[in-house]
Amino acid sequence: MTVASKQLESGRHTREGSPWTGLWAVVFKEMADLLTSTRMRILEVLILLTAIGASYAAMTQIRQTIGRDVFLFLKLFTVSQAPIPSFVEFLSILVPLIAISLTFDAINGEFNRRTMSRILSQPIYRDALLFGKFLAAFFTLALVLTVIWLLIIGLGLIGLGVAPGGETVARLLLFLVATIFYGGVWLALAMVFSITFRQPATAAMASLATWLFFLIFWNILAGLLAAIISPVRLGLPQEVLHNAQTQITLARISPTFLYGEILSALLNPAVRSVGLGLLLPFLPQGAIPGSALPLDQSLLLIWPQFTGLIAATILLFALGYVLFQRQEIRA
């Protein structure tokens, strides 16, 4: 038996080379494409307007109402002045929109341009193409969000004339990370749809429909379902509690709800519990209402939500990965 045939024998069960060959080539090319695309220009304008509008509104409000606050800077993100919503409210709508617009045509676009078979006939695996596209979109999203974040802080520094404290900065950093991963969920979702549907428009609509479903309908549905699963018959406290627990568990399927919980704990140090605490008007015993929690306690509070968002991103990406590996290349 020659060396070559031995290699063939041993190669029968393993693929040669790394699945990530060519990954960075894909990432750099895709990022360059995304950053110079027209849709990016539109998003940039939208984001700029949002940042300026929301922070201006927040600053006028803050100057009027609060004189001195340790977490003044956090208010910049959360305080709203009717009719302009607060910046985080804006973000929870903008982030999915940005994310979906980055990946809804990732895979089907290659098929439609007829570049897919040419790219895959280069010495790379499909893994590199899919992961490269995801990473490029993820980095772009992170870049965009970091820019807005810095912009708001900069505007805050100029407008309020107060420098944020160490803990405030830490909270804001965590808020940024959470926002990026919240976007990651929608990135991965739009990517799955871009694999399933051959038309980019269909993929975009499916992604937007899913997002609207979670944004508007899921909370209503959760309430209705909770009434069926654990009904309140006699009005006993246990029944009310049980009903609320079911409702919150169901609501937590929605990434939008998880993100909301994270924001409330991170940006409002006075929040002492998420979930039930938001629904039921009682506080844990011995707590002093209105006093701030230290950062590690706030973080502990929303740790499950945080990991939940990351897990959802990974799960959705894995689903897309399996679908893409099984897909036939020919159109």
Next chain:
Amino acid sequence: MSNVVIETHGLTKRYDEVIAVDNLDMTIREGEVFGMLGPNGSGKTTTILMMLGLTEPTAGQVRVLGLDPARQPLSVKARVGYIPDQVGFYDDLTAVENLMYTARLNGIPRKEALSRIEIALQRMGLGEVMSRPVKTYSRGMRQRLAVADVLIKQPQMIIMDEPTQGLDPEGAHEFLNIIRHLKEEGITVMLASHLLHQVQAVCDRVGLFYQGKMGLSGTVDELARQYMKGGYRIELEVLGDRQALEKALRQVHGVTDVAYLGKHRYEVRAQGDLRAEAARAAVLADGRLLSLNVEAPSLDDIYVRYFQEVEHDSSKQAA
């Protein structure tokens, strides 16, 4: 004897109930231009995809340059260039940028890549337009860009799927010349097509595909001799005694068949151009020769004949 570049044994691909490629055995040797012929849906593209490891065979084996594409796809794809059917590029990028992406995916260092890209584009006559976005390119220019694209990796072999489809006659002619130049450089070329005269013009050997099987393969002459049972068709118009004429024509050496077509016209099947011999025989049999024509075997004839036959067979089987 030159080396074998591609070899398949019992290669089969099944999609659910449909058999796309059925127990295919084929061999392609180094330096030759091989043409895969067949109607759409006869399994040509699927066969190509299996050769590149882009889809897995259901059964059987493929060896490309001695490698197994299912297990060593990277090595295969680094050595084999593929020009897909209706190849696409990133329209907003320039030709150089498009090819640079290919070079990066192939792991070619930037400096080396730039010089290879320059050379390849100049060769394909795209030097003037190389920094224009690809969306301004015509169909023919894109097709040449596709060749430049595969030349970047300096392939041992190039596989083309319907390379001349959608090109105007001049563009197609130019493209066939490009294929000839590739062959002169020692690059093995395999092309799939249903445009017969173009395949005949450029291919050393051809294989006829039908329903996932390769029915015939060989040089066009070989096929004509084997399959057409005498590929030359001579038509004579002779006045005279029909029986005597048929008998005389049949006795000419090299004639395989004689048929009367009516109105004093006879069809003679022969293994070569036997016009002179046939004319002599007709005159010697007291015939008055009015006209004489010969048709050399073309791939079209072989193709049509072959498909008539296989369809006839399959309808008989069905009945």
